Amino acid sequence: MPFIPHTENDIRDMLQAIGANEIDDLFDEIPADLRSGELKTIPSAMSEMAVDRLMRDRAARDGRPLNFIGAGAYEHYIPSAVWQVATRGEYYTAYTPYQAEASQGTLQLIYEYQSMMTGLTGMEVSNASLYDGASSLAEAVLMAVRANRKSKSRKILMPTTVHPAYRATTHAIVHTQDIELVEVPFNPASGRIDPASLNQWEGEDITALVIPQPNFFGVLEDVDALTAWAEARGIIVIAVVNPLSLALLKPPGEWGESGADIVCGEGQPLGAPLSSGGPYYGLMCSKMKYARQMPGRIVGRTVDADGKPGFVLTLQAREQHIRRSKATSNICTNQGLVVTASTIHMALMGPEGLRRVASHSWRNIHELLKQLNEAGIETAFNSDSFHEVVIRVGKPAEEVLERMAESGVLGGYALSRDYADMDDAILICATETKTPEDLERYVAVLRDSL
């Protein structure tokens, strides 16, 4: 049997059977002006050797800068064992398998992942992951609209302290579905939402409130007060979290009186390398009462006819192969390999290891901030932070950062890209990967670049 399933003869026979001359005829239904034709910007094929050379040259151009940029993707140390184990043949696939129950090892790993996520977030149920943090927020908004059956408005309160890329992605996914994202501004002194400011929506039909923790500025929101405001009005609470921070912070399941309803976020800080922005994975947890509204796959533990324990894909009636167009989402697969690595990472680190990484990161950014303040550089907000802070440098941030990069230091993220009146504001992150010498170098290079 040939390795390639469709030989030239097979293809000819199949085309003949349906009365088509060539494969292109199968696309006749698509109007010509919608077809891309030749892609002019895609170069012709290269040999493996040439591609290898090209990628090495490009990687060398990046150099080895000292990185203080966070803004949604975080540099953490990943023990060598993590990817050594994750790339074993038994695990090395990007998909949840189609004959799922035949792959008990994969299902058990996803089940363990779900257990770890519910442990971190303090929630009752987790799915098997989504694409990334940004799309997990969009899915959470769609889920909230399904779950809040008392609300008719399809209005979502979306603070501007939520990651700008997450807001843009969510808008792109939900705006055609008659869902309105209503901006909630932040207090310019504290860099976070004033819970009292929510009262401007008093008496209005609101479907859900999004609460980022920490928010895009690294600032800790007053999650208890915000959650309590929503709970008292029957509004669904969507938490957007950095899962690593939950090793230190109060889990969303304990916010307010009865906790957040849906938790989503970016899984990258738990074992995925920065890798130019992906692949990462999205996490999603919720209260059990909303499990049927949750998108994606869920692995459950059960017993077989002989009473032996085993793992299954559960609640599949929500999924597209059964519910068709009424499915809770069209996500049929997920970031299986990244989730595998992340699960191994969490297992290896353990709760204590994650707590130490989180607190080391917290200590580093606060030590850096102290040194910057001593050097006369101002902090933008007077609030508590996790492992990122915003400073004001009194000069255009983009230009300062460019000069820092020339000295081999990626000094942070220029907030002028997303926010008005923040031309001189830089968002800085220092994780556990930074040494005391790195912090001193940052301060020296920044001073030279002003």
Place this chain on the structure above:
Amino acid sequence: MSNIPTDLRYTNSHEWVRDNGDGTVTVGITDHAQEQLGDLVFVETPEIGNTVEAGDACAVVESVKAASDIYAPLSGEIIETNAALTDEPELVNSDAFGEGWIYQIRMEDEDALTQLLDAEAYEAVAAEE
């Protein structure tokens, strides 16, 4: 052919409707529908107090092999749902026309009842499938 009581009204989408005589109706799915679905594992009932239009998908029944919408047979307000189905969805299988009822509607217009199928007409619909 499964049981089709003659004192009820029916829809093409396999809901049954009982006139309670006080401007309200009780709604469920027919014996034929539950047979087609197989063992039910979950019933999502509508929200009490919501108003529905005839034809709105307002509840979901989930079996081991499928999940199906239940449509409002006529317009009105949802006034009651069958709380017993939360723990015992199988009541729809064992007693589709009795303990397996799903929700009650206060009718906006009682004439709408006469637009629904009678037992004989529904039998023809069910037989065609």
